[in-house]
Amino acid sequence: MDMNLNELTVNSQMLIETYLLPWGTKLLLALLIFIVGRMVARLIARGVGKALTSAHLDPILVNFAGAVVNTALLVLVIIFALSQLGLDTTSLVALVGAAGLAVGLALKDSLAHFAAGVMLIVFRPFKLGDYVEVGGVAGSVDKISIFSTRLKTPDNKVVTVPNGNIFGNTMTNYSEESTRRIDLVVSISYGSDLLKAKHLLDDIVGSHDKVLKDPAYRIAVSELADSSVNFIVRPWVNAADYWDVRFELLETIKLRFDAEGIEIPLPQMALHINKPE
Structure with a gap:
């Protein structure tokens, strides 16, 4: 009975010394590496986020970069912790690399959109x-x-x-600059009074309260076309007023020209038929 007890004690001691103590130590060390490594990864990710925030980058990019850094460091910590347990991490690293390659090939279009998104956020x-x-x-x-x-x-x-x-x-x-130029082409018939039409255009544009004085607007004859004389009308306005002013000018020009007898010609073509003798 005493011999069996002594033998059991010896075997238990050998089990503890041979397996439990080494593996327990490795396990505690791996857990310590994982816990401390995760804390360090979070601190580094936060530091990267603060640095990018200080550089006045977009919050979307800051958050994403922090998440990528944290995930990459956490993967390294896990691999290092597993290596402390005596596991062969070479195959694990190869597996992670192969999985990353497969995901990259499957999502190459999405990755291209992601890269473009980063460039848009950085360069704005x-x-x-x-x-x-x-x-x-x-x-x-x-x-x-x-x-x-x-x-x-x-x-x-x-x-x-x-x-x-x-x-x-x-x-x-269209919103980068505070002002925009409206480019209009106004046509009159060859039989209409050119100087009168130009004076009317000058009065219409110059009296509009949303047309800027500086830069000055420009009105000039741009083309002697097949069936019309064409004016360019180029006033400057605040960017927010662009469409309102454009619509109002077109309407006012048509009404004033009709009232003053200035003809806006329709496209026309003269066709001559020679009859055989």
């Missing part, structure tokens, strides 16, 4: 509320995200444009 060719023309669509910028940009058209439609379609093409920002 437009901001919320700007009226822009991008990716073949015109509208006010309603939301800028990592993968797409949402526009609201003048007729209140919401259009979502992938960022890759925006950054890889021409972008026109």
Whole structure:
């Protein structure tokens, strides 16, 4: 009985010394590495976020960069913690790399939109509320995200444009500058009084309260066309007043020309038929 008890005690001691103590130590060390590493990863991610915020980058990019840094560091911490348990992490690293490659190939278009989104947020060719023309669509910028940009058209439609379609093409920002020039072409018939028409245009544009005095507007004969004499009318206005002033000028010009006997010609063609003798 005493021999069995002694043998059991010896075996238990050997079990503890051979397996429990080494594995327990490795497990505690791995847990310590994981806990401390996770805390350090969070601190580094917060530091990156604060640095990007200080650089006045967009909050969307700041949050995303912080999340990427935190996730990447956490993966490294987990791999290092597992290596302390004696596990072969080489295959795990290869598996993570292969999975990343597979995901990258499957999401290559999304990654392209993501990269374009980062560039849009960093370089800021437009901001919320700007009226822009991008990716073949015109509208006010309603939301800028990592993968797409949402526009609201003048007729209140919401259009979502992938960022890759925006950054890889021409972008026109109509709100970047505080003023815009209205370009009108006004035609009169050859039989109408040219100087009178020019005086009327000058009076109409000059008396409009939303037309800017500086830069000065310009009215000039631009073309002697086939069936009309064409004027260019180019007033400057505040960007917010562009469409209102354009519509009002066109209406006023038509009414004043009708009242003053200035003819706006319709396109016409003279056809001569020679009869055989």
